[in-house]
Amino acid sequence: MGDEASCATRMKTIKQFFALLELSLSSLKDRLGSVLVTVIGTACVVGVLISMLSMGAGARAMIMHNARADRVWVLKHGAHGTGDSSLSREAVLAIADMPGVRKDVDGRAMAYGATFVGVEGRKKIDNARTTFALFGVGAAYTAVHPEFHLTAGRMFRPGLRELIAGKSRYELFKNFEIGDHVRLRGNEWTVVGHFETGGFFDGSLLADAPTVMSVFGIATFNNATLMLQSAAAFDELQAAVKANPSLDVELRPEIPFMREQSKNLSGVLDFVSYFVGAVMAAGATLGAVNSMYAIVDSRRREIATLRAIGFGAGPVILAVLTEAVLLVLPGAILGVLAARLLFNGNIVSPIGMSFRLTVTPHLVALGVAWALSMGLLGGLLPALRASRASVTTALRAY
Amino acid sequence: MKYLPLIWSGIWRKPGRAILILLQVLIAFLLFGLLQGFKSGIDQVIAQTRADILIVHSRQSFGQPIPLAYFVRIQAVPGVKAVFVQNFLVGSYQKPTQQIVADAIDPDPKWMGYPGLAVSKTDLDALIHTRTGALISATLARKYSWKVGGRIPLHSTILQQSGSPDWSFDIVGTFRETEHLGLDEAIIISNDYLNEARVDKKNTVQHFIVLTNDPKQLSAVAQAVDDLFANSLDETRTEPLREMAQSQFQSLGDINFVVRSVVGAVFFALLFSVGAMMMQSLRERSPELAVLKALGFSDIRIFWVILVESLVLCVFAAILGLGCASVIFPLAKRYLGGISMPYAVAAIGVVLAVVLALISAAMPAWRGMRLQVVEALGGR
Numbered sequence: 001m002g003d004e005a006s007c008a009t010r011m012k013t014i015k016q017f018f019a020l021l022e023l024s025l026s027s028l029k030d031r032l033g034s035v036l037v038t039v040i041g042t043a044c045v046v047g048v049l050i051s052m053l054s055m056g057a058g059a060r061a062m063i064m065h066n067a068r069a070d071r072v073w074v075l076k077h078g079a080h081g082t083g084d085s086s087l088s089r090e091a092v093l094a095i096a097d098m099p100g101v102r103k104d105v106d107g108r109a110m111a112y113g114a115t116f117v118g119v120e121g122r123k124k125i126d127n128a129r130t131t132f133a134l135f136g137v138g139a140a141y142t143a144v145h146p147e148f149h150l151t152a153g154r155m156f157r158p159g160l161r162e163l164i165a166g167k168s169r170y171e172l173f174k175n176f177e178i179g180d181h182v183r184l185r186g187n188e189w190t191v192v193g194h195f196e197t198g199g200f201f202d203g204s205l206l207a208d209a210p211t212v213m214s215v216f217g218i219a220t221f222n223n224a225t226l227m228l229q230s231a232a233a234f235d236e237l238q239a240a241v242k243a244n245p246s247l248d249v250e251l252r253p254e255i256p257f258m259r260e261q262s263k264n265l266s267g268v269l270d271f272v273s274y275f276v277g278a279v280m281a282a283g284a285t286l287g288a289v290n291s292m293y294a295i296v297d298s299r300r301r302e303i304a305t306l307r308a309i310g311f312g313a314g315p316v317i318l319a320v321l322t323e324a325v326l327l328v329l330p331g332a333i334l335g336v337l338a339a340r341l342l343f344n345g346n347i348v349s350p351i352g353m354s355f356r357l358t359v360t361p362h363l364v365a366l367g368v369a370w371a372l373s374m375g376l377l378g379g380l381l382p383a384l385r386a387s388r389a390s391v392t393t394a395l396r397a398y
Numbered sequence: 399m400k401y402l403p404l405i406w407s408g409i410w411r412k413p414g415r416a417i418l419i420l421l422q423v424l425i426a427f428l429l430f431g432l433l434q435g436f437k438s439g440i441d442q443v444i445a446q447t448r449a450d451i452l453i454v455h456s457r458q459s460f461g462q463p464i465p466l467a468y469f470v471r472i473q474a475v476p477g478v479k480a481v482f483v484q485n486f487l488v489g490s491y492q493k494p495t496q497q498i499v500a501d502a503i504d505p506d507p508k509w510m511g512y513p514g515l516a517v518s519k520t521d522l523d524a525l526i527h528t529r530t531g532a533l534i535s536a537t538l539a540r541k542y543s544w545k546v547g548g549r550i551p552l553h554s555t556i557l558q559q560s561g562s563p564d565w566s567f568d569i570v571g572t573f574r575e576t577e578h579l580g581l582d583e584a585i586i587i588s589n590d591y592l593n594e595a596r597v598d599k600k601n602t603v604q605h606f607i608v609l610t611n612d613p614k615q616l617s618a619v620a621q622a623v624d625d626l627f628a629n630s631l632d633e634t635r636t637e638p639l640r641e642m643a644q645s646q647f648q649s650l651g652d653i654n655f656v657v658r659s660v661v662g663a664v665f666f667a668l669l670f671s672v673g674a675m676m677m678q679s680l681r682e683r684s685p686e687l688a689v690l691k692a693l694g695f696s697d698i699r700i701f702w703v704i705l706v707e708s709l710v711l712c713v714f715a716a717i718l719g720l721g722c723a724s725v726i727f728p729l730a731k732r733y734l735g736g737i738s739m740p741y742a743v744a745a746i747g748v749v750l751a752v753v754l755a756l757i758s759a760a761m762p763a764w765r766g767m768r769l770q771v772v773e774a775l776g777g778r
Contacts, residue, residue, distance in 0.1 A: 033673070041671060044663040052656070076555075117462065118460070119458060120458065131460065186631040219598070283668070284667060
């Protein structure tokens with residue numbers, strides 16, 4: 001009996017809810033102003049939030065792309081990154097010989113030492129100057145980075161002043177065409193090839209490590225990078241490194257290492273994005289509250305009458321909230337579309353790194369969630385007011 | 399003036415709505431103040447950068463060391479007033495997160511003329527006579543309770559000749575910035591000592607700071623310096639400090655574009671909000687306005703009353719928002735360095751508020767003006 005009664009109440013509630021919703025939606029076109037305020041306000045917030053977050057997402061995607069669980073970066077103990085790390089040639093050779101390091105078909109270890117120097121380039125569009133890295137890498141580079149491939153030209157030859165340019169260098173910067181000369185430390189270096197890795201190295205130049213080190217008078221490598229037999233071989237290598245007291249190094253698996261490196265860049269971008277997004281959302285939520293109040297107020301008599309003839313408070317609150325959500329959704333979609341059309345795939349190049357702005361599905365979901373919470377927050381107070389509308393006062397007022 | 403009560407009561411007709419719209423406009427202008435203020439603040443820093451200073455660094459990239467021996471040759475270039483050596487030792491104090499930059503200079507009595515820094519004669523003498531001496535800023539002295547006579551141990555990735563990564567400096571005095579140089583969290587040490595003690599990069603400097611006699615001769619002097627070292631192993635690039643500051647901020651990304659897009663989006667949304675509110679309020683009040691008209695208010699007067707109402711609201715809220723922004727700005731000083739919110743930004747903000755109010759109220763005011771008394775009173 002009790003079940004039947006509660007079931008009947010629930011049915012009544014649902015019926016009332018849909019009746020109310022239909023009523024309010026059918027009169028939307030008469031309140032175009034209030035509707036526009038909410039839709040456009042939401043679209044602006046979501047559009048700006050997603051566009052700005054796509055910078056951080058792009059930076060992360062670029063750095064994390066192709067990161068592998070079976071690749072390890074070797075740094076000096078306590079170094080924050082490759083910049084403040086230094087490894088002797090002996091250390092690099094010793095580590096390459098250790099168990100756990102993968103060997104190629106000829107039995108050579110897949111490990112190389114790398115060093116880098118800063119090089120300046122000018123952008124094609126506005127001639128703006130940016131500093132980026134020229135990496136001197138060992139012969140095993142291509143074995144350790146199977147994602148590397150030449151898109152044009154050929155590989156640099158050891159012992160010669162030759163270099164190859166990554167995708168975002170030759171696409172965005174001047175003077176990195178094949179055959180071009182780059183002047184470094186009083187010498188002409190020739191660009192002999194173009195390459196792409198799809199990730200971290202695309203923003204840099206590559207050359208032969210011993211040549212770079214002799215030309216620039218550098219005695220030590222910055223870091224070493226190596227390929228493990230498998231991700232599980234890490235512990236074996238770690239134990240071998242620990243057992244050698246002359247090595248003061250740290251092994252950093254690539255995935256967490258790259259994530260950490262990307263945090264420096266995308267962390268700042270994300271903070272600014274969320275800050276601006278939150279402030280804008282606060283403003284737009286106030287706008288939504290205002291327009292929902294306006295919508296509820298203009299239907300005050302109607303709602304009060306319905307309440308008087310037996311409509312429950314629950315369905316009224318639900319209907320107003322649903323209406324608010326239905327208003328912010330098209331706004332969110334508009335914002336997402338605008339961000340995608342305007343910014344997805346655009347290349348930005350701050351701080352010497354280049355990456356594509358990426359509007360990921362995750363960001364789209366975030367934008368929609370952001371909009372929904374704005375709608376719910378914005379609709380709450382007006383919904384409560386509507387549910388309390390008393391028929392006598394409402395009918396007396398306009 | 400006599401319309402003031404009328405306008406006032408018009409604004410507060412529905413207090414809830416007035417407060418909501420007020421907050422909305424306030425938030426928009428807060429954001430505007432912060433973003434535009436940041437952008438203008440950067441422009442200001444660039445404009446305030448001294449125009450008579452050149453930086454000589456490696457042609458290959460900033461940060462690549464160049465020979466210390468260039469010092470004498472640069473000094474001999476006509477138009478050069480003084481040359482200062484600049485090297486850096488970056489280390490951490492006590493724990494890795496407390497990074498300290500030691501700015502290594504040539505402690506010469508002439509160094510008193512170093513642009514933007516104030517050091518007393520006795521402190522400079524002490525630095526000249528103490529190999530491991532260091533001058534500290536008031537900020538760092540407060541932060542780590544350092545006192546003259548104390549020692550600063552620094553752990554650095556730059557190694558000493560002995561292979562040790564641990565450095566130690568004796569505090570012999572203090573310095574003060576008279577211009578923003580970003581040395582607030584730095585100490586000043588002697589380059590002679592750094593050069594002797596470090597294992598790498600012997601007899602090189604990061605860059606030279608060149609003070610010139612005449613800002614108009616800047617590019618001629620720069621060219622003369624670069625010509626000196628053309629085709630050598632370490633070619634130089636000499637450029638005005640101001641230009642370097644500019645390109646440094648440029649590398650932060652296209653701030654202009656971000657600021658313009660965000661502010662644009664915010665105001666676009668706001669336009670609709672304020673406009674819709676004024677429209678709604680007009681609809682509710684048409685009988686009242688009709689009564690005013692019946693009492694003899696001219697059409698144009700009604701038009702103005704509605705317009706001014708929106709003006710008062712928007713400008714008041716904008717001033718509040720800009721005020722909040724200028725209060726928040728100093729809190730961000732840590733991240734923004736010497737940037738402060740220029741007054742021009744507040745002025746632009748108020749103008750924007752006026753424009754916003756006029757555009758969003760134009761339509762409601764027009765409708766109010768065209769209101770027919772009979773229709774409005776009969777329409778309820």
